[in-house]
Amino acid sequence: MSEELNPFAIAQRQLDEAAATMGLSSSTHELLRWPMRELHVNLPVRMDDGTVRTFHGYRVQYNTARGPAKGGIRFHPNETIDTVRALAAWMTWKTAVLDLPLGGGKGGVVCDPKPLSQYELERLSRAYIRQIHSFLGPDIDVPAPDVYTNPQVMSWMLDEYETITGRHSAGVITGKPLPLGGSQGRAGATGLGIVVTIREALKMLGMNLQGTTASVQGFGNVGRSTVINFIKVLGGHVTHISCWDNDDRKAYTYSKKDGIDADFLLTITDPYGTIDKDAALQAGYTLDDGDAWLEAEVDVLIPAALENVITAQTADRIHSSVRILAEAANGPTTPDADATLNERGVYVIPDFLCNAGGVTVSYFEQVQNAYGYYWDEATVHERLDDKMSAAFRAVHEAVQGYGVNNRMGAYIVAVNRVVEACSLRGWI
Ligand code: NAD
Numbered sequence: 001m002s003e004e005l006n007p008f009a010i011a012q013r014q015l016d017e018a019a020a021t022m023g024l025s026s027s028t029h030e031l032l033r034w035p036m037r038e039l040h041v042n043l044p045v046r047m048d049d050g051t052v053r054t055f056h057g058y059r060v061q062y063n064t065a066r067g068p069a070k071g072g073i074r075f076h077p078n079e080t081i082d083t084v085r086a087l088a089a090w091m092t093w094k095t096a097v098l099d100l101p102l103g104g105g106k107g108g109v110v111c112d113p114k115p116l117s118q119y120e121l122e123r124l125s126r127a128y129i130r131q132i133h134s135f136l137g138p139d140i141d142v143p144a145p146d147v148y149t150n151p152q153v154m155s156w157m158l159d160e161y162e163t164i165t166g167r168h169s170a171g172v173i174t175g176k177p178l179p180l181g182g183s184q185g186r187a188g189a190t191g192l193g194i195v196v197t198i199r200e201a202l203k204m205l206g207m208n209l210q211g212t213t214a215s216v217q218g219f220g221n222v223g224r225s226t227v228i229n230f231i232k233v234l235g236g237h238v239t240h241i242s243c244w245d246n247d248d249r250k251a252y253t254y255s256k257k258d259g260i261d262a263d264f265l266l267t268i269t270d271p272y273g274t275i276d277k278d279a280a281l282q283a284g285y286t287l288d289d290g291d292a293w294l295e296a297e298v299d300v301l302i303p304a305a306l307e308n309v310i311t312a313q314t315a316d317r318i319h320s321s322v323r324i325l326a327e328a329a330n331g332p333t334t335p336d337a338d339a340t341l342n343e344r345g346v347y348v349i350p351d352f353l354c355n356a357g358g359v360t361v362s363y364f365e366q367v368q369n370a371y372g373y374y375w376d377e378a379t380v381h382e383r384l385d386d387k388m389s390a391a392f393r394a395v396h397e398a399v400q401g402y403g404v405n406n407r408m409g410a411y412i413v414a415v416n417r418v419v420e421a422c423s424l425r426g427w428i
Helices: 007-022 026-033 081-097 118-135 151-165 189-204 221-232 262-267 277-282 335-344 357-371 377-402 406-424
Strands: 037-046 052-063 069-075 104-109 141-145 213-217 237-245 250-255 286-289 300-303 324-326 347-349
Touching: 007 026, 007 081, 007 335, 007 406, 026 406, 037 081, 037 118, 052 081, 052 118, 052 141, 069 081, 069 151, 069 357, 081 104, 081 357, 081 377, 081 406, 104 118, 104 141, 118 151, 141 151, 141 357, 189 221, 189 300, 189 324, 189 347, 189 357, 189 377, 213 221, 221 237, 221 262, 221 300, 277 286, 335 347, 347 406, 357 377, 377 406
Parallel strands: 069 104, 069 141, 213 237, 213 300, 300 324, 324 347
Antiparallel strands: 037 052, 052 104, 237 250, 250 286
16 A cells, blocks of 8 residues: 555644644644554454454554543455554544544454355354453453444344353443444444534525535445434435445446435445435436446445545546535545645544444443443434534634644544643643
8 A cells, every 4th residue: 555545644644734833742743643552462263164264453542631532443455464454543533523422443354245145244243352352341442343344243242251261251342233332323333423524514604404415435344323313314316326346346436417326225235325226226326437436427426335435536537516525434535635625615524533332331331331221212322422523623623723624623622621631631
């Protein structure tokens, strides 16, 4: 991976810019540039055919000054220590910008889970926890689902942890199914939070909420809940969705001029977020190249798949109609593309603010686990909206106060809070 597209180099570059704007001391800057702790693990897993395959995995605890490390676990063939470091750094800024009493962490296993059987996936999930369990706990480090992991994977991981420790410990992992201590509203929380930030941005720009149009990349956990909330809560139309096709090993964009029918598309989408091409064509959807979502004539562009999709090259292809870029995915925009978007006046909602709804409800889940008392969905949604709106306002105030763009505004709010905690602990 080139240094230009290395997500951790990008995360460090973003921090460097914030540190310069804030006038951080070099020792504070250095502390925040690197993870506090990282684990590299080997996972021998018995496959269904009797052979043993060794997988490689990571867990990074980036900064824990404000509370236990918090962050998801990815199962992805392209995972590297640097993607996990970057995501752990962004989790640190994400929990801080939302003012949650948590630090930042992330985990990853280098694997393609799709060809694995359910039994192989279960053994891999359990093997990962066996290797890192002594570094986990509700008051140490709390994982959650991310790309290609889900509530079932969290259930196996919780069970392995509780089997090893010999006690119930629901708060060690979030994104669990309801019968194991999950929270109402967790499944769609990231998407609802994204739509709350889009709503606030539309208000800020004096634009109509009803009838706003969007084009989305990704129809997995985040993409689908964003699309559903964009249509049902905001009253907007989603005209384009791009997703990966496993059979063809390439991405496609599915579109409908008057807006896609999310409920229908969900019936023809597999658990990994791949839409059935033939069924979509039969239902009258237009099929285009995977990048076509980027060129759509819409108000809001929502990358909700992987990092580095909006680069110096692709930013120029974004339609002039686009007023808002809502970064649902982590790290979708490179710094060079950021500069182009700023010049064009696109209102960027930075990733660690935009997609913080998931970790916010994960935090609510931990609170409910600690109390053993559970809230209804309306309460979860109301508290999520309050938290996301407050974070949006805090970032806006920093943008005004420092005269910076939204990403730097979010960094300034988050880094200030982490620095304060580090300082109180005597780390700086
Ligand atoms: P997922 O695996 O459930 O879905 C990924 C989607 O992206 C799938 O629809 C897949 O087909 C699509 N995709 C993959 N490669 C593509 C390509 N080249 N072109 C078009 N589409 C492509 O993952 P997810 O959990 O929805 O996560 C998506 C992003 O959101 C990641 O950056 C993740 O870190 C971030 N995120 C996830 C959560 C969460 O709660 N799951 C929370 C915050 C942020």
